[in-house]
Amino acid sequence: MIGSDLVMYDEEFKLIDAELQRxxxxxxxxxxxxxxxxxxxxxxxxETENLDTTSLASLTAGNIxxxxxxxKLLGEKEFSILFHEGQRDNIHISIIGQRVILVVIFDQRxxxxxxxxxxxxxxxxxxxxxxxxxxxxxxxxxxxxxxxSPFAEITDEDIDKLFG
Amino acid sequence: MxxxxxxxxxxxxxxxxxxxxxxxKTTNLHYIYKKTxxxxxxxxISLATExxxxxxxxxxxxxxxxxxxxxxxxxxxxxxxxxxxxxxxxLILKGVDGLVFVADSQVERMEANVESVENLRINLAExxxxxxxxxxxxxxxxxDLPNAVPxxxxxxxxxxxxxxxxxxxxxxxxxxxxxxxxxxxxxxxxLKKGQEGG
Numbered sequence: 001m002i003g004s005d006l007v008m009y010d011e012e013f014k015l016i017d018a019e020l021q022r023x024x025x026x027x028x029x030x031x032x033x034x035x036x037x038x039x040x041x042x043x044x045x046x047e048t049e050n051l052d053t054t055s056l057a058s059l060t061a062g063n064i065x066x067x068x069x070x071x072k073l074l075g076e077k078e079f080s081i082l083f084h085e086g087q088r089d090n091i092h093i094s095i096i097g098q099r100v101i102l103v104v105i106f107d108q109r110x111x112x113x114x115x116x117x118x119x120x121x122x123x124x125x126x127x128x129x130x131x132x133x134x135x136x137x138x139x140x141x142x143x144x145x146x147x148x149s150p151f152a153e154i155t156d157e158d159i160d161k162l163f164g
Numbered sequence: 165m166x167x168x169x170x171x172x173x174x175x176x177x178x179x180x181x182x183x184x185x186x187x188x189k190t191t192n193l194h195y196i197y198k199k200t201x202x203x204x205x206x207x208x209i210s211l212a213t214e215x216x217x218x219x220x221x222x223x224x225x226x227x228x229x230x231x232x233x234x235x236x237x238x239x240x241x242x243x244x245x246x247x248x249x250x251x252x253x254x255l256i257l258k259g260v261d262g263l264v265f266v267a268d269s270q271v272e273r274m275e276a277n278v279e280s281v282e283n284l285r286i287n288l289a290e291x292x293x294x295x296x297x298x299x300x301x302x303x304x305x306x307x308d309l310p311n312a313v314p315x316x317x318x319x320x321x322x323x324x325x326x327x328x329x330x331x332x333x334x335x336x337x338x339x340x341x342x343x344x345x346x347x348x349x350x351x352x353x354x355l356k357k358g359q360e361g362g
Contacts, residue, residue: 005165005166005167005168005355005358006165006166006167006168007167007168007169007170008167008168008169008170008171008172009170009171010170010171012171013169013170013171013172014171036165036167036259037258037259038165038167038178038258038259039178039223039239039259040167040176040178040239042167042169052206052207054206054207054225055206055207055209055223055225058209058223058225058239059209059223062211062220062221062255062256065255065256065258066220066252066255068255069251069252069254069255151232151352151355151356152356153232154231154232154352154353154356156349158231158232159231159345159348159349159352159353161229162228162229162231162236162348163228163341163345163348
């Protein structure tokens with residue numbers, strides 16, 4: 001099977017969360033979130049209480065996938081930035097390190113220029129965190145190989161219980 | 165490709181329902197949505213045409229409870245079944261952890277079923293997956309229709325390797341949860357294997 005499963009550890013999660021919060025503050029945005037290319041929400045910050053972030057994550061990934069398909073047909077590697085303008089809110093979507101998607105939702109309190117500038121800076125930092133994470137997963141230094149792994153002792157009964 | 169978050173103690177997996185047009189993929193998801201406790205499901209998203217044919221995908225996030233202290237979430241997707249949406253179908257398969265093939269039992273749809281399984285195999289291979297190696301179950305849907313092909317015949321044509329298979333009437337819910345449970349089980353067991361292997 002290609003690639004490896006995405007694994008997130010506490011240390012990197014805190015770094016990512018801190019960076020998203022910094023981006024949120026510096027870009028004057030409403031919501032900032034990070035999604036993996038398969039549509040799984042990794043982290044979110046800002047005014048997320050009334051927002052269906054799970055669905056947004058899935059649709060964002062679908063959007064990126066569809067745009068990526070278009071890029072391929074045109075002979076482009078990818079379209080790394082998408083921007084949707086609304087009457088009130090706008091969405092800025094960018095791909096980081098070809099693997100994760102950074103989404104910034106902002107209104108008139110910010111501007112596209114400011115968001116682009118701040119996203120560029122954060123993208124580099126987030127990219128480094130993900131490289132660190134991937135390295136950790138590949139070298140098996142994370143807790144997944146230890147006794148903490150939730151899979152080590154999974155039984156059929158555990159799974160049956162999920163369905164009540 | 166599953167997502168294991170040790171920080172928030174969550175496991176997320178992606179399951180895709182595949183099959184020919186009008187075989188009942190969306191109906192499966194609708195039934196699951198209808199019958200699931202409101203606390204454990206998110207909103208169901210359908211990107212469909214005005215005539216309710218799936219255009220891009222349906223999406224249903226499902227939280228099933230905890231395994232060993234980890235919240236277990238399944239993200240269920242359907243693909244658009246119509247032949248000409250092949251480019252979109254390929255996109256949905258990215259990062260899939262488990263597959264459900266929904267077959268239409270009507271005799272006149274057998275050719276479409278066979279074509280769709282072939283298409284699944286090809287599209288998976290393009291993403292680097294092998295249908296024989298990935299968690300996979302088959303559902304024979306619309307068993308209530310008078311022109312349904314005998315199950316033995318469907319098995320022979322669509323499930324030569326004998327993966328777990330189920331008869332279903334998705335519109336009434338028969339077999340829907342049996343199918344979901346079987347694929348969920350396989351996906352989790354595969355995760356376990358992956359972890360043990362490395």
